[in-house]
Amino acid sequence: MTRLRTVILRRIVIVAAVSFFLSAAFTYYYYNHILIGQMMQEDKAKLSQTVRQLDYMSDDISKFTFTLIIAERLQAFYKTYDRLDTFDQFKALQDTFTFVDGYKGLRKEVTSYALVLPDGRAFWNAAGNDDYFGERLKEPWYSNFIRSGAEFGFTQPHRMFADQTPLSETTIISYVVTVRDIEKPGRTIGRFIVNLDYSHFQSVLDYSPFGNLAWLSESGGELYAKPSRGEPTAVDLAHGLENAAEKEGEFRVNNGYLLVDRFETTDWRLATFISQSSLFDRAKIVLYLLGFFTLVSTSLILALMMPAIFRITRPIMRLYLAMNAVSSGNLQTSVQINTGDELEKLGNGFNRMTSQLRAHIEESIRHEKDKRELEMELLLSQMNPHFVYNTLNAVIYMAQKQGNADIVRMVSAFIRVLQDAVKLGGDHTLVPLSDEVALLRDYIDIQSYRYADMFRVEWALDAETLPCLVPRILIQPFVENAIFHGICPKDEPGTIRIAASEANGALLIRIEDDGVGIDPERLLTIWEQREKTSSPGLRHIGLGNTKKRLEHLFGSQASVRIESATDRGTCVWIRLPKQSGSKIS
Numbered sequence: 237m238t239r240l241r242t243v244i245l246r247r248i249v250i251v252a253a254v255s256f257f258l259s260a261a262f263t264y265y266y267y268n269h270i271l272i273g274q275m276m277q278e279d280k281a282k283l284s285q286t287v288r289q290l291d292y293m294s295d296d297i298s299k300f301t302f303t304l305i306i307a308e309r310l311q312a313f314y315k316t317y318d319r320l321d322t323f324d325q326f327k328a329l330q331d332t333f334t335f336v337d338g339y340k341g342l343r344k345e346v347t348s349y350a351l352v353l354p355d356g357r358a359f360w361n362a363a364g365n366d367d368y369f370g371e372r373l374k375e376p377w378y379s380n381f382i383r384s385g386a387e388f389g390f391t392q393p394h395r396m397f398a399d400q401t402p403l404s405e406t407t408i409i410s411y412v413v414t415v416r417d418i419e420k421p422g423r424t425i426g427r428f429i430v431n432l433d434y435s436h437f438q439s440v441l442d443y444s445p446f447g448n449l450a451w452l453s454e455s456g457g458e459l460y461a462k463p464s465r466g467e468p469t470a471v472d473l474a475h476g477l478e479n480a481a482e483k484e485g486e487f488r489v490n491n492g493y494l495l496v497d498r499f500e501t502t503d504w505r506l507a508t509f510i511s512q513s514s515l516f517d518r519a520k521i522v523l524y525l526l527g528f529f530t531l532v533s534t535s536l537i538l539a540l541m542m543p544a545i546f547r548i549t550r551p552i553m554r555l556y557l558a559m560n561a562v563s564s565g566n567l568q569t570s571v572q573i574n575t576g577d578e579l580e581k582l583g584n585g586f587n588r589m590t591s592q593l594r595a596h597i598e599e600s601i602r603h604e605k606d607k608r609e610l611e612m613e614l615l616l617s618q619m620n621p622h623f624v625y626n627t628l629n630a631v632i633y634m635a636q637k638q639g640n641a642d643i644v645r646m647v648s649a650f651i652r653v654l655q656d657a658v659k660l661g662g663d664h665t666l667v668p669l670s671d672e673v674a675l676l677r678d679y680i681d682i683q684s685y686r687y688a689d690m691f692r693v694e695w696a697l698d699a700e701t702l703p704c705l706v707p708r709i710l711i712q713p714f715v716e717n718a719i720f721h722g723i724c725p726k727d728e729p730g731t732i733r734i735a736a737s738e739a740n741g742a743l744l745i746r747i748e749d750d751g752v753g754i755d756p757e758r759l760l761t762i763w764e765q766r767e768k769t770s771s772p773g774l775r776h777i778g779l780g781n782t783k784k785r786l787e788h789l790f791g792s793q794a795s796v797r798i799e800s801a802t803d804r805g806t807c808v809w810i811r812l813p814k815q816s817g818s819k820i821s
Contacts, residue, residue, distance in 0.1 A: 275515055276486060279446075279508070280495055286444045287497045287506050290437065293345070294390065295501050297411055297432065300343055301388075305415045305428050309335040313351065314415055314425035333361040345436040347398040347408065350429040358429075362397065372396050381412055388413035390502060393434050393459060407434035409459075446508040450474060454503030467511055470494065474507040551579045555586060567594040608788075646685050649678035665789065666705040666815070669736060669743070673697065676711055676734075683719055691723045691749075696735035704736075704743045705815040707789055713782050714747040714808045722751025722806055738814060745810040754800040762798060786812070 304310060313332040317325055329351075336349045350369050351359045360369035372378070377394040391410045398406045411430045417423040441449060441460050450470035451460035463469045473494045484505065487494040492511040499505070551573040561569040567590055573583035653675065673695075680693050715732060723730035733748040754762065763780050786794040793813040800806035 272515055275518060276493060276495075276510070279510055280486065280497070282445055283495050283497045283506055283508055286440065286446075287499055289440055290504070290506075291499050291501055293437070293440070294411075294499070297343065297345065297430065298388070298413075298501065300339070301411055301413050301428065301430050304336060304339060305413060306418055307335070310351075310415070310428065311418060311425075314353070315417060317353065329359055333359075337361060345432040346430055347406075347433050348431045350431065352427040352429060354424065354426055368397070377410070378412070386412075390504075392453060392457060396431070398431070398433065407438075408432065409434045409437065446510075447514075448509040450507045452505045452507060459504070464509070467492075467509060470507040470509045473509055474505070547575070548579070551575055551583065555583060558586065562590055562593075567597070646682055649681040653678050653682070665707060667708050668702065669697075669704050669706050670702040672706050672708065672711060673702070675709075676715065679712055680715065683716075687719065687724065689729060691719060691730045691732055694731060694733045696733065698737050701736040701738055701743060703816045704738075704812075705817060706743070706745075706812060707785055710782065710785075710810070711745065711747060713779060714810075717779065718747060718749035718751060718806065722749040722753070725752045741814050743812045743814050745812070746807065747810075748805065748807040750805040753802045753804050753806055754798075755802050759798065759800055786810075 309332055313328055317328055320328055332351065333349070340346050340349075349361045352373070356370075356373070358370040358373055360366065363369070372394070375394060377391045381389065381391045389412065391412060393407050393409045395405045396408050397404075398408060408431050411432060413428050414424055415426045415428050417425050437451075438460060441451060441462065447462065448464035448467055448470050449460070449462040450458065452471070452474060453459050458471055461469065461471050468490055473489055474496060484496045484498045487496070489509075492509055492514075494507060494509050496505055496507045554571050554573060558569045558571040569590060570587045571583045573580045684691070711734065715734070718732050723732070730750050733746070735746045735748075737744050763783060783796050786796060790813055795809075795811045797809040797811075798806065799809070
C-alpha cells in the first residue's frame with residue numbers, strides 16, 4: 237500500500253519536472269519582456285537616488301547659505317562696511333569671518349567663504365586682505381554665472397586654493413547667492429560665495445553603481461565623467477540627442493539604453509549608458525536559478541514563513557497605524573494586541589505612553605495658564621505703594637492749611653486714582669489712551685499740589701492716537717520718575733512733555749523732562765537696579781515691571797528706550813503696536 241507521504245512526494249516531483257520545462261519557455265519571454273524592463277526600472281531608481289542625494293546636498297547647501305545671508309552679522313557688514321573707518325572696517329571683516337567660520341563645521345563640504353560688495357571688492361576668509369580671490373572672480377566660472385543673470389546657484393567646477401590645503405590648488409565648486417537687504421528686499425547689497433570641496437560631490441558619483449556615468453550642467457557642460465572601456469561615453473551620447481539640454485528619461489541608443497535624470501532644484505542632469513551585454517551579465521544568474529527557486533524557495537517560503545510573517549506583521553501594522561494617528565495629534569488612540577509575547581507588551585507600553593502623554597499635555601496646559609495669570613498678578617501687585625501714603629499726607633497738610641476748592645479737586649482726583657487702582661485686579665488689561673491720559677491728569681493734579689510750582693506739564697497728543705489701546709498704568713511710572721528723580725533734585729522748576737503720535741502702524745509715546753538726567757553708568761543698569769523701599773518716588777523695580785508687562789503683552793512688537801545725560805534731562809520712548817477698540821481683557 238502506497239503511503240500518503242510517497243504519493244505527495246511523487247506528485248511534487250512530477251509537478252517540478254513539468255514546471256522546469258514550462259519555466260524554460262517562460263524564462264526566455266521573461267528576460268526579453270519583463271526582466272530587462274525591471275532592470276531598467278531599477279537603474280532608473282538608482283540613478284534617481286543618486287540625483288536625489290546630490291539634490292538634497294545642493295538643497296541643504298542652499299538653505300545653509302540663505303540662513304547665513306539673513307543673519308544680522310552679515311546684513312550689518314554689507315550695509316555698513318563702506319561707512320566705517322579703516323580700523324572699524326578691519327574689525328567688522330574679522331568679526332564677520334569669525335561668525336561664518338563658526339558655521340563651517342555644520343557642512344563638511346564647505347572649504348571657505350567670500351564676501352563680495354556691489355562694487356566688486358571681494359574678501360576671502362582664508363586671506364581677508366589678499367587679492368587672490370578677487371583675481372579668481374575674473375575667471376569664466378564666475379563671469380559666466382554673472383552673465384546668466386541668476387540670483388543664486390552653483391558655478392562650474394574650478395581650481396583654487398582651499399582653506400584646508402593652502403599649499404596646493406584643488407577643485408572647487410562654488411555656490412553664489414545675491415544678498416538683499418532684509419529690511420528693503422528690493423535693494424541688493426552684495427553677493428555671498430560658499431566654496432565647496434568638489435570631492436564630496438565626486439565621491440557620491442564614484443560610489444554610484446554605474447560604470448558609464450556623466451554629470452552635466454544646465455548648459456550641457458561636463459561636470460563629471462566616469463567612462464567605461466569599450467563603450468561610448470554617456471557624455472557623447474547625451475550630447476547626441478536632439479534638443480539634448482531638454483531631454484530626460486530613457487533612450488534606446490547603440491545596442492543599449494541611455495538614462496537621463498534631471499535635478500529638481502537645479503538644471504543639472506545625470507546620464508548613464510547601460511549596454512545590452514551588461515544587462516545580460518546582470519540577469520544570467522537570475523535566468524539560471526529561476527527554475528530552481530521557483531519550485532524550492534517559493535514553496536518553502538509560503539509553507540514556512542508566511543504564517544509567521546503574518547503573525548508578526550499584523551500587530552506591527554496595528555502599532556504603525558496607531559503611531560501615525562498619535563503623530564497626527566490624536567492622543568485618544570489605543571491598540572489591542574493579544575499575541576501573548578513581546579509584541580503584546582509593546583502594545584501595552586504604547587497605550588500607557590499615550591495615556592501618560594495625554595495627561596502630561598493637559599497638565600502642562602493648566603500649569604502654563606496658571607503661571608501666566610500668577611505672573612501678571614505679581615507684576616501688577618509690585619507697583620509702588622508709597623504713592624497712596626504721600627497723597628494722604630498732602631491731603632492732611634492742605635486740610636490743615638486751608639479749606640478751599642483745591643482740597644475738593646485734589647481729593648476728587650485721588651478718589652479716581654484709587655478707583656482705578658481697585659480695578660487692577662479686573663478683567664481689562666488694555667484701555668484706550670484717552671482713559672490712560674485722564675487718569676494721568678488726575679495723578680499730575682495731585683502731585684502739582686504736593687510740589688507746588690515745581691513743575692509744569694506740556695501735552696502733545698495727536699487726536700488719532702486717543703482711541704489706541706495701551707496697558708493700564710503705562711505712562712504714570714515714567715512721569716513719577718521724572719518728577720521725583722529728575723525735577724525735584726534740581727531745586728528749580730522744570731517741565732515735563734508728554735506726546736503721542738502714530739507712525740508706520742505703531743503708537744509712539746514720549747515722556748521727556750528737563751531735570752538732572754541720569755549718568756551713563758547708571759543708565760546702563762537702570763532696568764536691573766533696585767532702590768531701597770524707603771527712598772521716595774518710583775523704585776526702579778517699577779520700571780522693570782512696566783517693561784516686563786510690555787514684553788508679556790506684546791512680545792517683540794513693543795519696546796522701551798531711555799535716552800538721558802547728566803544735567804540734560806531724560807527722554808523715554810515707548811513703542812506699541814497700534815490697536816484700536818474698547819477695553820480688552
